[in-house]
Amino acid sequence: MRPESEEELSEMVRNTDAPLRIFGGGTRDIGTPVTGAALSMSALSGITLYEPGALTLVARAGTPLADVEEALASEGQRLAFEPMDMRAVLGTDGAPSMGGMVAANASGPRRVQAGACRDSLIGVRFVDGTGAVVKNGGRVMKNVTGYDLVKLMAGSWGTLGVLTECSFKLLPVPESEATLRSAPMSAQDAGKVMSAALGTPYEVTGAARAPDGHVYLRVEGFSRQVAYRCGQLQSALGGAWDVLDAPASAAQWLGIRNVHAFAAQPGDVWRVSVKPSQAADLVARADCPVMMDWGGGLLWFLTPEGTDLRARLGAFAGHATLIRGSQATRTRLQVFPPQSPPLAAISQGIRRKFDPRGILNPGLMG
Structure with missing residues (x-):
């Protein structure tokens, strides 16, 4: 199925009782494999509103992210949250779409300074599991009607509704950027350095440690400011x-x-998302290659195939998600973090409200 309008999508959902496997560009193949009829959103494409002066953009869900980034670049603007492209790490083809980006709440290194995808999302349109069209939020931040529902759709992976349109606030592209790179250091030392850097007034917009131990600190802004702030950071950190x-x-x-x-x-x-102060301990427990991002708040682990990383890490205050694994591993291990019974009950109640027949990406999130 490949609807070419929101009305056609609504009719398709309303008239089917079969499970639906929803996708946009097909680049984010994670989660428990879904058995169902393929529903492609690629035909619902195009920027429907772009007002550079108001720092606002509205695009249909199937719009390739690259098309949006090209339009924004022509006006010296960007999506602040630096959305991750999963094609390299997952080995997938296709083109990331705006709807897929929102459904995954895809957020990159700049999250430490600019927030996540959901923090820039100001409005959505979607078709719920009954075929009803739902509009929530607006085109400017002053319109906060249904604000929580806008947030709810970000990271829902198509289990609450099929996104048809998304609205974003934007930010200007800074004049320049530079990055400080350290000598290799341990995860514990890297955590301390990144925490110290993020605690300075020098507006670090990226703090990460690569698997080889090098720490990277990014600064963005006007050229003279970037040079000054880099110098101050070097002095402050030693x-x-x-x-x-x-x-x-x-x-x-x-x-x-x-x-x-x-x-x-x-x-x-x-x-793995975790408190930065716990990152070094988890790195030691995992005993495998790791990349640290978000100042230590986001950890990427490379494990032998079929490894139950949650069992290896033991109890910790955070969440572990299997991003890449075979279908057998994704079926055997719960891909998304297990929820406590009270939270699971709330999640199930929300899904029943938006998808009472349980046809939208059933089982994908466990």
Whole structure:
């Protein structure tokens, strides 16, 4: 199925009782494999509103992310949250779509400074599991009608509704950027350095540790400000730091954002969100290659195929998600973090409200 309008999509959903496997560009193949009729959103494409002066954009869910980024770049603007592209690490083809980006709440290294995808999302339109068209939010941040529902759709992976349109607030592209690179250091030392850097007034917009131990700290803004802030950071943190210029900095953060370090390596890839203060302990428990992002709040682990990383890590205050694994592993292990009984009951109640027949990506999130 490939609807070409919201009305056609609504009719399709309303008139079927069969499970639906919903996808946009097909680049984010994670979660428990879904058995159902394929529902492609690729035909619902196009930017429906772009007001550079108001820093606002509205696009249909099937719009390729690259088309939006090209339009924004022509006006010196961008999506602030630096959405991750999973194609390299998952080995998928296709083109990331706006709806898929929102459904995954795809957010990159700049989250430490600009927030996640859901923080820039100001409005959605979607078709729920009954075929009803729902509109929530608006085109400006002053319109907060249904604000919680807008947030709810980000990261719902198509289990609550099929997104048809998304509205975003935007930010200008800074004039320049630079990145400080350290010598290799332990996860514990890296955590301390990144925490210290993020605690300075120098507006660090990226703080990560690569699998080889190098720590990267990004600064963005006007050229003179970037040079000054890099110098102040070096003085405040001590040690020896190399400075990557704007092109080298952009290339480095592209690799960090998309986890290129694990893209061509065999094994499973896990994504763990945790308090930065606990990161070093989890790295030690995992005993496998790791990349640290968000100042230590996001950990990417490369494990041997079929490894139950949650069992290896034991109890901790955070969440572990299996991002890359075989279908057998994704069926055997719960892909998304297990929920406590009270939270699971709330989640199930919400799904029954929006999808009473249980036809939207059933089982994908466990």
